[in-house]
Amino acid sequence: MAIVNTSSLPLYERISHRNPLKNAVEIIIFFLLLSLLLYRLLFLMKNHDFTWVLAFFCELWFTFYWLIITVTKWNPVEFKTYPDRLLQRVGEREIDELPSVDMFVTTADPALEPPIMTINTVISLLAIDYPAHKLACYVSDDGCSPLILYSLMEASKFAKLWVPFCKKYNVQVRAPFRYFSDSNCNSTAARSSDSDNKSGEFLQLWKAMKDEYEQLCRKIEDAADQKSSPYHYSSGDFAVFSNIERTNHPTIIKSIWENKQGLSGLLPHLIYISREKRQEHPHHYKAGAMNVLTRVSGVMTNAPYMLNVDCDMFGNNPKLALLAMCLFLNPNSQKEVAFVQFPQVFYDGLKDDPFGNQLVVTFKHVGRGLAGLQGFLYGGTGCFHRRTVIYGACPDDNEAPRTICSTNINGKLTNKELLQTFGDSKDFIETASDALNGQASHSSEKTSICESIEAAYQVAGCSYEYGSRWGSKVGWMYGSTTEDILTGLNIHKRGWRSILCMPDPPAFLGCAPIGGPSSLTQRKRWATGLLEILLSYNCPIFHTLFANLQFTQCCGYISILSWGICCIPELCYAALSAYCLITNSHFLPKLEYLGANQSIRAWWNNQRMGRIISSSAWVFGVLGVVLKLLGISETVFEVTQKDQSDGNDDNGDAGRFTFDESPVFVPVTALLLVQLTALAMGLIGLRSPRQARDGEGSGPLEVVCSVWLVLSFWPFLKGMFRKGKYGFLKDSNLPNMLKIQIQIQMISAEQVATVYADLAKDISVVEFNPYGSLTFVSHIDGHFIWDVDSSKCHPYCDCDWEDDSDDKCYSSRRKKKKTEKSQCKPQISPRRPPTNPSTPLPIYRKALKILEKEISARTAQLCMMFASDSQQYTVQFPLLGRQDHPDLITSSKPYIQQKEVMPNGSRKSITQEAKVLNWHSLNSQALN
Numbered sequence: 001m002a003i004v005n006t007s008s009l010p011l012y013e014r015i016s017h018r019n020p021l022k023n024a025v026e027i028i029i030f031f032l033l034l035s036l037l038l039y040r041l042l043f044l045m046k047n048h049d050f051t052w053v054l055a056f057f058c059e060l061w062f063t064f065y066w067l068i069i070t071v072t073k074w075n076p077v078e079f080k081t082y083p084d085r086l087l088q089r090v091g092e093r094e095i096d097e098l099p100s101v102d103m104f105v106t107t108a109d110p111a112l113e114p115p116i117m118t119i120n121t122v123i124s125l126l127a128i129d130y131p132a133h134k135l136a137c138y139v140s141d142d143g144c145s146p147l148i149l150y151s152l153m154e155a156s157k158f159a160k161l162w163v164p165f166c167k168k169y170n171v172q173v174r175a176p177f178r179y180f181s182d183s184n185c186n187s188t189a190a191r192s193s194d195s196d197n198k199s200g201e202f203l204q205l206w207k208a209m210k211d212e213y214e215q216l217c218r219k220i221e222d223a224a225d226q227k228s229s230p231y232h233y234s235s236g237d238f239a240v241f242s243n244i245e246r247t248n249h250p251t252i253i254k255s256i257w258e259n260k261q262g263l264s265g266l267l268p269h270l271i272y273i274s275r276e277k278r279q280e281h282p283h284h285y286k287a288g289a290m291n292v293l294t295r296v297s298g299v300m301t302n303a304p305y306m307l308n309v310d311c312d313m314f315g316n317n318p319k320l321a322l323l324a325m326c327l328f329l330n331p332n333s334q335k336e337v338a339f340v341q342f343p344q345v346f347y348d349g350l351k352d353d354p355f356g357n358q359l360v361v362t363f364k365h366v367g368r369g370l371a372g373l374q375g376f377l378y379g380g381t382g383c384f385h386r387r388t389v390i391y392g393a394c395p396d397d398n399e400a401p402r403t404i405c406s407t408n409i410n411g412k413l414t415n416k417e418l419l420q421t422f423g424d425s426k427d428f429i430e431t432a433s434d435a436l437n438g439q440a441s442h443s444s445e446k447t448s449i450c451e452s453i454e455a456a457y458q459v460a461g462c463s464y465e466y467g468s469r470w471g472s473k474v475g476w477m478y479g480s481t482t483e484d485i486l487t488g489l490n491i492h493k494r495g496w497r498s499i500l501c502m503p504d505p506p507a508f509l510g511c512a513p514i515g516g517p518s519s520l521t522q523r524k525r526w527a528t529g530l531l532e533i534l535l536s537y538n539c540p541i542f543h544t545l546f547a548n549l550q551f552t553q554c555c556g557y558i559s560i561l562s563w564g565i566c567c568i569p570e571l572c573y574a575a576l577s578a579y580c581l582i583t584n585s586h587f588l589p590k591l592e593y594l595g596a597n598q599s600i601r602a603w604w605n606n607q608r609m610g611r612i613i614s615s616s617a618w619v620f621g622v623l624g625v626v627l628k629l630l631g632i633s634e635t636v637f638e639v640t641q642k643d644q645s646d647g648n649d650d651n652g653d654a655g656r657f658t659f660d661e662s663p664v665f666v667p668v669t670a671l672l673l674v675q676l677t678a679l680a681m682g683l684i685g686l687r688s689p690r691q692a693r694d695g696e697g698s699g700p701l702e703v704v705c706s707v708w709l710v711l712s713f714w715p716f717l718k719g720m721f722r723k724g725k726y727g728f729l730k731d732s733n734l735p736n737m738l739k740i741q742i743q744i745q746m747i748s749a750e751q752v753a754t755v756y757a758d759l760a761k762d763i764s765v766v767e768f769n770p771y772g773s774l775t776f777v778s779h780i781d782g783h784f785i786w787d788v789d790s791s792k793c794h795p796y797c798d799c800d801w802e803d804d805s806d807d808k809c810y811s812s813r814r815k816k817k818k819t820e821k822s823q824c825k826p827q828i829s830p831r832r833p834p835t836n837p838s839t840p841l842p843i844y845r846k847a848l849k850i851l852e853k854e855i856s857a858r859t860a861q862l863c864m865m866f867a868s869d870s871q872q873y874t875v876q877f878p879l880l881g882r883q884d885h886p887d888l889i890t891s892s893k894p895y896i897q898q899k900e901v902m903p904n905g906s907r908k909s910i911t912q913e914a915k916v917l918n919w920h921s922l923n924s925q926a927l928n
């Protein structure tokens, strides 16, 4: 084509998004997957466990599937187009050089596909930025609905106003329903009124257009209501619709508008087609409709390019045809590019894609990956095809005819061959061989639509395809409910390439099914259609072996064609975990820690220490060696301090992290502060502008890493608020943290007190001690200890439990009981001393029941907290005495007793008052 050579600038650029780092990671993942499979095999050699065999086959499939997708995505590519360069080349005078395009819209059911949607699609196509006399729009109506015809007739009247309006004001969204929808009108109005002098006139016209469109909608709504039908079957255009059934009717073709003068400023041709349908003839759904459209357009306008759009996708970017032409009209593309596919993008998509049908990521990653191979798959809508390719031509027909194509379809076919291939229409064969010879018409002036109507009726008949190669070698392929993939595969197998064009704004916008059922129905149809292809002689593997489908492209096809098959391994794998849980078996390897009879907590502690050690001790280790190598200092053997444990060190102190002034703690603390700062900055949005070279900011995974580190460094974080050896703060009275905790505990102690208020008659003293027991006194029965761990009650004894653990005290007390009775006597002699400590006295049984329920958890918490501190704190609660025993009331306020071990081994006791909310009122309540 002349225009191609006039300028040196390319019309499009192929941008590779290949990322070697990502590829390297994928290779690693591949080896990990292989090692998992190997692990299974090795296990299976020893043990022929059924679950493991099943798991092996499922994982084999997952690995295979992962592999073919990874191969497909290996080298992503994007195509950037320059429509302005194309327009520059074409220039005003040479505008006739642009090839003509036949646009097809399919609709099948006026109830499921509202006519207003179809006409919006049609109107948006009629209004694209392309010379109108190079366009023709064919609408196929498989529903054979007079309503669609009527709507189209009305739409064409509206379009005569709308198209000039759009072109004059360079409206961006040319589907009127979208343009006038609330979300759009303001912005478009504002954008178009940039030219101030025009704004008044624009607004006036805008209002007029809106009125017109609303009228159009109303007319169609009224027409849909059959009682007030505006068309009469008895006469005129609609007479043919009288007494017809949807599945049994002759062909109906109406030329709604013909651009007779062939002027670039008028509307493109608009033709309505409802192909013949008879019950005994298969109509092949959309593929059948597309083939009729191909033939009818062949005899009428025979444009070298064909655009096909579903009725639910409107043209959203007025430059869409120019974009496609950029890709077709490059010198290389002439030989290679069979079709240009625009991605399916959906308008008003629900937030966060609840039905997973917006396919954004699929198009971005798998789409670009395929684009780097033979090209993206044909998606059935939003696609420009070369007519010759649809007619079965091969990419190198011009140079070496009859080499690859099994069909051998090119301009050199004999008349007989043409008849056998394309069917029995002289007119069509003529136009087809014109097209194959590269003489497809460049404008519509040659033939008039009306003159070719008779031929059109012939090729739209339902028996026309018998004895021809429509659906098997030429046109849209039959035999799958996903005719688009099958047709595209048939094109790729001949060695053609295709291009995925992803402009901004998107070329087409469609509506995705909303709701579960329609979404799943669509997926079911796709899975069926794709599997039909995979399991037929059209399987891409054969095309790679015996035709020109590239191996990597074949992987891409298989990954999509086997969507349905994935259900088998997925269902099996989904059943495995449940099966194993129920039968108490396993199909996954035991985690190392659990395998070694260690707890999950042990795993966490070890991983946490791993992080801490590597950012503290190892840093200094490396530093020491570096200093030694540099000859600055010598390494020293630091003797590990032996922390003496008395064997029953059960008070929780053992697990606590202790600190000192050593610099070894500095790096972790610094790292922790940095992480905290980063997280805080992320939280309050104080981050710097995007840094990475690919222009992407930080994501949730970075946050996860930071949080993970903060959790690992948790002891340090706690240490920052603690005093003494458990923290970085200077030791003083009570640590703040502890104060807070005590207050919290006190509040729960109020509840204890409430319980006691009920029991006040019998029990007077409650005392928590740091070894996990609760002491209380009854003036009836004496002084008893309730042991939280064993939930048992036993008499309180005199022995010094502060020096020893409770258990030890208890056992030693029992021992002592036999030997030195005087060492272990109840503080207050009980009236009924329990003979067997495990059978509590009735009153304590009652108290215990309530206590266990009410406070066991809290008591445990309290004791744990205290026991985990080297210093001992004892919280004393005031005695809740009765009026008849006033001597038992020793204090009205709770206090904390802090016992500290002095360097010389002696103990110092500090007593502090504890603040308690409402303690007094509670106390007095209890007393009353």
Ligand SMILES: O=c1ccn([C@@H]2O[C@H](COP(=O)(O)OP(=O)(O)O[C@H]3O[C@H](CO)[C@@H](O)[C@H](O)[C@H]3O)[C@@H](O)[C@H]2O)c(=O)[nH]1
Pocket: 106, 107, 108, 109, 113, 140, 142, 284, 285, 286, 289, 309, 310, 311, 312, 379, 380, 381, 481, 482, 483, 484, 522, 525, 526, 529
């Ligand atoms: O007998 C039929 C059936 C359907 N159609 C048309 O085919 C198009 C697609 O049908 P739709 O129900 O919208 O299917 P989707 O699942 O949304 O379509 C996707 O998947 C199909 C293949 O399964 C492709 O053909 C479509 O282009 C692609 O958008 C619509 O315009 C229909 O009017 C017909 O013309 N005749």
Ligand SMILES: [Mn+2]
Pocket: 310, 312
């Ligand atoms: Mn659809």
